[in-house]
Amino acid sequence: MLLEREQELAVLNEAVTEARTGSGVLVVVEGGTGTGTTALLNRLAERATATGALVLRSGGIPAERGVPFGVLRRLVLPLVAERDLPAPLLTAVSPTSADPGHSAPGGEAGAAVRADTLHWLHILFAGLSAERTVVLAVDDLGWVDDDSLEALAHLTARLDGLHMLLAVVRKDGLGTRDPLVGEISAAATHRVRARGLSRRGTAALVARHFGDGCPDEFRRTCHDVTGGRPKDLRVLCDRARLRRLGAPHWHTQRLRGLGESLHRERLLSLLRREPVLDAFLKATAVLADQATDDTVAKLAGLTRRQCAYAREVLTHAWPPAAGQGEAAHTRAACAVVLQTMGDEESSLRHRQASAVLDACGAGPEEVAAPLLHVDRIGDPWEIHQLRAAAAAARRRGAPETAVRYLGRALVDVPAAGHVRAELLYELGVTELDLKSPVAGRHLVQAARLMPRLRRRAEVVSSTPMDIVRSDPEVAALVRETAAGLGTPGEGDRHGEYLAMRLEARARYAGLEDPGLVTSATRRLLDLGEQRYGASAAERELRTVLVFAAAMGGQADHRTVARMARQVLEEEPAHTALTGLAFELLPPVLYCTDSPHFAASWLDAARLHASQEGNHATLSRVEAVHSLALLARGEVGAARECGVRAVGLAEGETPSDRVHATLVLGPVALEVGDAELAARLLEPAEPPADLRRFTLFGALNGILAENRGNPQVALAHYLDCGRVLERAGWVNPAFARWQVRAALIHHRAGRTAEALAAARTHHERALAWGAPTTLSRALRLLGIVTDGPPGIELLRQAVDIVETEGSRLELAHALTELGRRLQRESVPDGDRLFRRGRRLAAELVNAPADPGTGTPARSARALSAGLTPAETRVAERAARGLSNREIAEELETSLRAVERHLTSSYRKFCITGREQLSHAMGMNGTR
Numbered sequence: 001m002l003l004e005r006e007q008e009l010a011v012l013n014e015a016v017t018e019a020r021t022g023s024g025v026l027v028v029v030e031g032g033t034g035t036g037t038t039a040l041l042n043r044l045a046e047r048a049t050a051t052g053a054l055v056l057r058s059g060g061i062p063a064e065r066g067v068p069f070g071v072l073r074r075l076v077l078p079l080v081a082e083r084d085l086p087a088p089l090l091t092a093v094s095p096t097s098a099d100p101g102h103s104a105p106g107g108e109a110g111a112a113v114r115a116d117t118l119h120w121l122h123i124l125f126a127g128l129s130a131e132r133t134v135v136l137a138v139d140d141l142g143w144v145d146d147d148s149l150e151a152l153a154h155l156t157a158r159l160d161g162l163h164m165l166l167a168v169v170r171k172d173g174l175g176t177r178d179p180l181v182g183e184i185s186a187a188a189t190h191r192v193r194a195r196g197l198s199r200r201g202t203a204a205l206v207a208r209h210f211g212d213g214c215p216d217e218f219r220r221t222c223h224d225v226t227g228g229r230p231k232d233l234r235v236l237c238d239r240a241r242l243r244r245l246g247a248p249h250w251h252t253q254r255l256r257g258l259g260e261s262l263h264r265e266r267l268l269s270l271l272r273r274e275p276v277l278d279a280f281l282k283a284t285a286v287l288a289d290q291a292t293d294d295t296v297a298k299l300a301g302l303t304r305r306q307c308a309y310a311r312e313v314l315t316h317a318w319p320p321a322a323g324q325g326e327a328a329h330t331r332a333a334c335a336v337v338l339q340t341m342g343d344e345e346s347s348l349r350h351r352q353a354s355a356v357l358d359a360c361g362a363g364p365e366e367v368a369a370p371l372l373h374v375d376r377i378g379d380p381w382e383i384h385q386l387r388a389a390a391a392a393a394r395r396r397g398a399p400e401t402a403v404r405y406l407g408r409a410l411v412d413v414p415a416a417g418h419v420r421a422e423l424l425y426e427l428g429v430t431e432l433d434l435k436s437p438v439a440g441r442h443l444v445q446a447a448r449l450m451p452r453l454r455r456r457a458e459v460v461s462s463t464p465m466d467i468v469r470s471d472p473e474v475a476a477l478v479r480e481t482a483a484g485l486g487t488p489g490e491g492d493r494h495g496e497y498l499a500m501r502l503e504a505r506a507r508y509a510g511l512e513d514p515g516l517v518t519s520a521t522r523r524l525l526d527l528g529e530q531r532y533g534a535s536a537a538e539r540e541l542r543t544v545l546v547f548a549a550a551m552g553g554q555a556d557h558r559t560v561a562r563m564a565r566q567v568l569e570e571e572p573a574h575t576a577l578t579g580l581a582f583e584l585l586p587p588v589l590y591c592t593d594s595p596h597f598a599a600s601w602l603d604a605a606r607l608h609a610s611q612e613g614n615h616a617t618l619s620r621v622e623a624v625h626s627l628a629l630l631a632r633g634e635v636g637a638a639r640e641c642g643v644r645a646v647g648l649a650e651g652e653t654p655s656d657r658v659h660a661t662l663v664l665g666p667v668a669l670e671v672g673d674a675e676l677a678a679r680l681l682e683p684a685e686p687p688a689d690l691r692r693f694t695l696f697g698a699l700n701g702i703l704a705e706n707r708g709n710p711q712v713a714l715a716h717y718l719d720c721g722r723v724l725e726r727a728g729w730v731n732p733a734f735a736r737w738q739v740r741a742a743l744i745h746h747r748a749g750r751t752a753e754a755l756a757a758a759r760t761h762h763e764r765a766l767a768w769g770a771p772t773t774l775s776r777a778l779r780l781l782g783i784v785t786d787g788p789p790g791i792e793l794l795r796q797a798v799d800i801v802e803t804e805g806s807r808l809e810l811a812h813a814l815t816e817l818g819r820r821l822q823r824e825s826v827p828d829g830d831r832l833f834r835r836g837r838r839l840a841a842e843l844v845n846a847p848a849d850p851g852t853g854t855p856a857r858s859a860r861a862l863s864a865g866l867t868p869a870e871t872r873v874a875e876r877a878a879r880g881l882s883n884r885e886i887a888e889e890l891e892t893s894l895r896a897v898e899r900h901l902t903s904s905y906r907k908f909c910i911t912g913r914e915q916l917s918h919a920m921g922m923n924g925t926r
Contacts, residue, residue: 024159031194060143172316196228225259285334514728553731591733633808771805
């Protein structure tokens with residue numbers, strides 16, 4: 001019993017009845033694969049046989065579409081044998097003449113034979129239909145051979161007046177573009193369409209297999225996975241019963257998986273019957289996102305018409321799931337096809353796809369994408385395509401994809417040779433973009449494989465500084481390559497460039513080597529003054545040398561500051577945001593009391609970082625601004641900038657957070673802020689960098705002092721000292737440990753130890769010469785020295801930092817001098833003490849301007865580069881106050897006021913007080 005086919009069966013019965021009356025009938029049964037078209041054709045044949053009609057059956061077979069008259073022979077040959085028809089007619093449709101291996105006669109003779117054959121067929125069936133009704137049932141019209149189609153079309157046009165019924169099955173999507181199929185279908189007198197069963201019909205069919213107790217969800221799943229196609233439903237139910245998916249557990253999920261498997265089998269069966277569809281889907285699957293009409297046709301070896309036919313067949317013979325679009329449907333079919341291909345076929349087709357894409361002018365990544373799926377890469381052309389694709393991926397900002405291309409190329413390249421060396425180099429450089437920890441290892445491997453020394457030097461010299469310093473193997477390779485390269489000859493600009501880059505890296509890796517630190521000043525002098533337009537290699541080398549010379553503290557601070565300024569003037573701010581200059585030069589300017597050298601450079605860096613919107617870069621800029629503010633003694637503003645830097649670095653890499661820590665640490669040391677020190681020490685990771693090690697040691701010392709453990713604090717300070725001394729970092733600007741250790745000895749009554757530490761610190765400060773450092777050393781020596789000599793030392797400390805250097809150090813010196821004079825009952829003591837405390841409070845509590853990170857000052861003063869102290873003096877002078885009135889109001893000396901005014905005149909490019917009011921944008925009134 002056919003479910004839900006009452007109307008279709010009625011039409012078929014009517015057609016059989018009409019055929020018996022002598023009005024020839026053509027019935028077309030249409031429908032998708034699995035919807036029951038063949039079952040309807042069988043029911044028609046059964047009905048006709050029951051009425052006494054002669055029923056002849058045949059059908060199209062994909063494998064025999066090239067056999068001439070293949071379908072008609074299966075219809076006619078039984079009659080030829082039974083009726084003993086004349087030999088000439090038998091020969092016309094004999095297997096011999098129909099054999100595709102025999103060539104048919106051509107020209108007029110061939111046309112005559114063909115015409116005779118068609119005429120004979122018409123006479124044959126006309127004669128048979130005169131005796132009894134004849135029914136010709138032909139299944140799968142879309143797979144019928146061309147000659148049989150022509151014969152059927154010939155008969156279709158001559159059915160009128162015959163007791164004959166021609167019934168054909170036309171599957172959706174098959175043969176739709178064949179004009180003969182269209183001609184036969186258009187002549188239909190009766191037409192029926194087989195459709196999938198409704199949910200009710202599906203439920204009834206499922207109930208026949210599993211009984212009435214089948215749950216609704218189980219029935220709905222059967223309908224969903226089959227679309228109600230009766231054939232698929234029967235197969236699904238049979239397999240579900242064999243796997244015991246029904247009662248009592250009703251495994252609905254497993255049933256759905258079984259349905260998907262059945263759907264896949266249907267596609268594979270379709271591909272075996274339709275070679276055009278098979279070729280089309282394989283080409284589409286291999287090309288993936290690069291599949292276009294042209295590329296698919298070229299790779300599959302099909303015409304555009306064949307590709308269109310394949311799409312139509314796929315849509316109708318393998319229907320999409322509910323709500324599935326055409327693109328998703330094709331992708332699902334391609335996924336099935338890819339799973340059926342073996343490794344050898346897959347590799348071959350992917351190679352062919354890459355060649356086709358290249359011939360069609362596709363981009364490097366499109367050409368290389370199929371090569372990721374081949375079994376082995378060995379052809380130079382394939383390696384070239386993968387390298388080109390990696391370069392293209394890097395240019396568009398996709399280093400992960402570039403690493404994938406290069407990694408695939410490396411798998412099958414021989415373990416030695418320049419090709420592998422270059423691939424490893426490109427891989428290492430790309431991994432640097434990802435901050436991958438294995439980048440350095442790949443760069444080392446690449447350099448070791450380079451056959452030419454000069455090329456090896458190029459590779460090693462391009463290794464980032466942080467990798468050179470953190471990886472001992474890379475540092476050793478740098479030294480080895482530099483020694484092999486030697487001193488470049490005169491006029492060898494490229495060799496000189498490489499030698500400088502290698503030396504810069506070797507010295508950066510050896511920043512904790514006392515020999516390299518102490519030789520930095522001499523090497524700087526050997527290089528001489530920096531020339532305009534110096535190369536990036538020379539700037540790199542000078543940057544490292546300047547930092548090492550500053551840490552060694554043996555050169556004069558003015559010489560080091562001048563050389564740092566020369567590097568800054570040549571270093572573009574936008575390219576240095578993550579470079580060496582941004583790491584090493586700010587600490588140099590800090591300890592040389594010359595942060596103003598970097599003012600415009602930092603403003604340009606801030607602007608560029610803001611435009612980029614990169615939080616890590618903005619954090620670094622804020623950290624450097626904070627250090628510049630701290631060098632001027634503006635500790636409150638410096639702290640705000642440092643806190644902003646920490647906030648911007650939240651969620652970034654550890655290296656990005658280090659810059660903020662290195663800034664806030666000195667702030668905590670300057671003001672003795674134990675709470676801030678504890679916050680900075682919260683990450684328990686061991687500091688690998690010498691600067692962080694000593695900073696953390698000093699911060700731990702502050703915490704110990706705050707907890708009342710001076711001996712623990714002293715141990716921390718002395719540990720810092722031993723490490724710094726061993727590395728040659730003896731610059732007193734960074735030797736805060738000496739100051740604090742001396743003060744602990746002094747408070748404990750160990751005068752000799754306190755004096756020894758203070759004198760050593762003072763001697764080094766004299767050699768260095770920076771005002772802030774020298775004032776701090778004199779202040780320390782004055783504190784631990786009793787009597788008038790101590791007071792004189794404190795006065796010297798105030799005088800040195802009165803007009804230049806850190807304002808906070810001036811506040812400390814004034815406070816200590818005032819305190820000592822108060823103990824000696826000197827009248828000036830109270831005034832100096834109050835002035836120092838007031839200045840310190842002003843510096844600690846002064847907020848920063850959110851736009852610039854500096855304390856709020858007039859725009860003209862900022863643009864001219866005036867320091868806060870110069871601004872205060874210039875504002876009062878512009879209002880008409882005399883030098884003495886300014887000195888009294890600011891509680892400073894006349895000499896300091898005069899120096900500040902002279903500096904302001906020079907920066908404004910004016911000659912005297914009468915021009916100052918206009919330069920400051922003030923009206924000159926008091």
